[in-house]
Amino acid sequence: MRQSQLFTKTRREAPSDETAKNAQLLVRGGYIHKEMAGVYSYLPLGLKVIKKIENIIREEMNSIGGIEMKTSILQNKEIWEKTNRWDDNVVDNWFKTKLKNGGEVGLSFTNEEAYSNILKQYVNSYKDLPAYPYDFKEIFRNEVRSKSGIIRGREFYWKALYSFSKDEEEHNVFYEKAKIAYQKIFERVGIGGSTYITFSSGGTFSKFSHEFQTLTEAGEDIIYIDEKSKVAINKEVFNDEVIESLGLKKEKLVEKKGVEVGNIFTLGTKFSEPFNLKYKNEKGEDEMVFMGSYGIGLGRLMGTIVELFADDKGIVWPEAVAPFKFSLIEIASEKPEVKEMAEKIYKKLGEANVLYDDKDLRAGEKFADADLLGMPYQIIVSEKNIASGKLEIKNRKTGEIKMISEDELQNLC
RNA sequence: CGGAGUGUAGUAUAGUGGUAGUAUAAAUGCUUUGGGAGCAUUAGGUCCGAGUUCGAUUCUCGGCACUCCGACCA
Numbered sequence: 001m002r003q004s005q006l007f008t009k010t011r012r013e014a015p016s017d018e019t020a021k022n023a024q025l026l027v028r029g030g031y032i033h034k035e036m037a038g039v040y041s042y043l044p045l046g047l048k049v050i051k052k053i054e055n056i057i058r059e060e061m062n063s064i065g066g067i068e069m070k071t072s073i074l075q076n077k078e079i080w081e082k083t084n085r086w087d088d089n090v091v092d093n094w095f096k097t098k099l100k101n102g103g104e105v106g107l108s109f110t111n112e113e114a115y116s117n118i119l120k121q122y123v124n125s126y127k128d129l130p131a132y133p134y135d136f137k138e139i140f141r142n143e144v145r146s147k148s149g150i151i152r153g154r155e156f157y158w159k160a161l162y163s164f165s166k167d168e169e170e171h172n173v174f175y176e177k178a179k180i181a182y183q184k185i186f187e188r189v190g191i192g193g194s195t196y197i198t199f200s201s202g203g204t205f206s207k208f209s210h211e212f213q214t215l216t217e218a219g220e221d222i223i224y225i226d227e228k229s230k231v232a233i234n235k236e237v238f239n240d241e242v243i244e245s246l247g248l249k250k251e252k253l254v255e256k257k258g259v260e261v262g263n264i265f266t267l268g269t270k271f272s273e274p275f276n277l278k279y280k281n282e283k284g285e286d287e288m289v290f291m292g293s294y295g296i297g298l299g300r301l302m303g304t305i306v307e308l309f310a311d312d313k314g315i316v317w318p319e320a321v322a323p324f325k326f327s328l329i330e331i332a333s334e335k336p337e338v339k340e341m342a343e344k345i346y347k348k349l350g351e352a353n354v355l356y357d358d359k360d361l362r363a364g365e366k367f368a369d370a371d372l373l374g375m376p377y378q379i380i381v382s383e384k385n386i387a388s389g390k391l392e393i394k395n396r397k398t399g400e401i402k403m404i405s406e407d408e409l410q411n412l413c
Numbered sequence: 414c415g416g417a418g419u420g421u422a423g424u425a426u427a428g429u430g431g432u433a434g435u436a437u438a439a440a441u442g443c444u445u446u447g448g449g450a451g452c453a454u455u456a457g458g459u460c461c462g463a464g465u466u467c468g469a470u471u472c473u474c475g476g477c478a479c480u481c482c483g484a485c486c487a
Contacts, residue, residue: 009438010449011423011424011425011437011438012424012425012437012438012449013424013425013426013437014425015424015425016419016424016425016426016479016480017419017478017479017480018480019480019481036478036479037478037479037480085487090487091487092414092485092487093485093486093487109487110487141486143485143486144414144484144485145414145481145483145484145485147480147481152486203487220486329447331446331447332445332446333446334446361446361449362445362446362447362448362449362450363446363447363448363449364446364447364448364449364450365448365449365450366447366448366449367447367448367449368448368449369449371448380447382447383447384447
């Protein structure tokens with residue numbers, strides 16, 4: 001993409017109403033726009049990052065049998081009354097609104113009821129199970145106080161998968177697969193090394209749920225990590241009994257701050273019972289469907305990646321989620337060869353891979369922009385480099401500069 | 414929801430009971446071109462409402478918004 005086509009532009013200064021590093025840098029780079037506290041629009045560059053993350057998650061969910069669909073955002077009061085979660089005294093962060101005819105609807109803050117209600121209509125037999133539907137959707141939570149930029153918003157985009165299994169045994173097999181798929185996702189988006197599977201409170205049907213906690217000072221959760229096994233315990237269940245049951249040693253655990261980038265949870269029959277979601281087994285007997293939930297907040301993940309890798313010059317994207325792999329910087333010159341070379345490289349690498357800074361700006365400003373925007377590689381085309389017959393390529397993360405030939409450039413794609 | 418604070422141009426900030434200033438971004442022209450260039454010209458602003466006052470951006474009250482600390486985060 002040509003940078004001149006982007007209506008967004010970079011800012012020199014951070015907005016005064018953001019203190020979170022992720023929001024400051026993403027606003028400065030023109031990735032996001034703040035609509036109100038806890039509510040952000042995703043600008044063209046920001047959406048590209050979200051889409052890259054979304055595709056990685058989609059691939060991993062599909063690989064364990066997930067089937068993508070879309071549940072509605074407007075939710076029927078009746079189905080939430082079945083689980084007693086319509087009541088504001090039970091769930092205090094609903095966004096609710098009214099239909100013209102006076103009826104009430106809610107904006108979904110989670111998906112268990114919607115899925116249980118839908119599956120109720122289709123699941124009758126053991127032959128219909130298991131089922132692993134999931135969706136990417138906007139979620140609304142009327143938080144009294146939002147903070148941390150896009151890490152905790154009132155409106156956010158998440159992936160939620162629900163597993164509907166015949167019994168606990170079948171559930172457990174899938175649960176373990178999901179755990180591995182989650183680890184792959186965090187590995188692929190570049191935060192695997194800082195992300196710990198964390199034991200957290202489990203609710204009615206299992207001792208623990210599992211969170212995926214990424215270590216960063218921007219985190220709001222306190223966890224105790226075991227560096228060797230890459231396992232952690234959330235503060236909420238941190239006690240001697242738990243430590244022992246996990247085979248960990250208290251003195252080896254270190255207290256850290258983390259962001260919960262994902263979680264997986266055994267729900268059991270907590271939601272299937274109120275919906276009477278059961279099936280006939282092979283003997284013709286009724287059995288309750290056994291459920292699990294698996295969530296990842298995409299905006300939160302994006303914000304966490306920014307927090308984790310940004311340096312004093314700006315954002316540093318891991319290659320897998322960068323909006324473009326390359327920033328192409330053409331240093332203005334009177335010699336037409338410079339522009340010609342830049343255009344040639346742009347075409348060669350493809351507009352999907354390159355953000356081409358074709359604006360009429362000075363070199364310093366283009367370098368600063370490229371550093372702020374954080375593409376993994378910067379290719380610099382100038383009179384000097386053309387004269388040497390080589391191309392200059394700089395690694396955003398390490399700052400390393402290499403002089404390479406045009407042929408070598410091709411290999412980078 | 415409890416506590417504290419802040420609202421001035423697109424952005425970041427200064428200042429004042431009496432014509433609102435600077436930087437940056439923007440527009441035009443000329444010069445310039447390897448780490449956020451220079452000169453000139455132009456355009457652009459006091460969150461909303463009420464009160465006090467001859468006069469309010471400034472003081473008072475109310476509202477709204479935003480930020481921070483705490484609580485909450487199913």
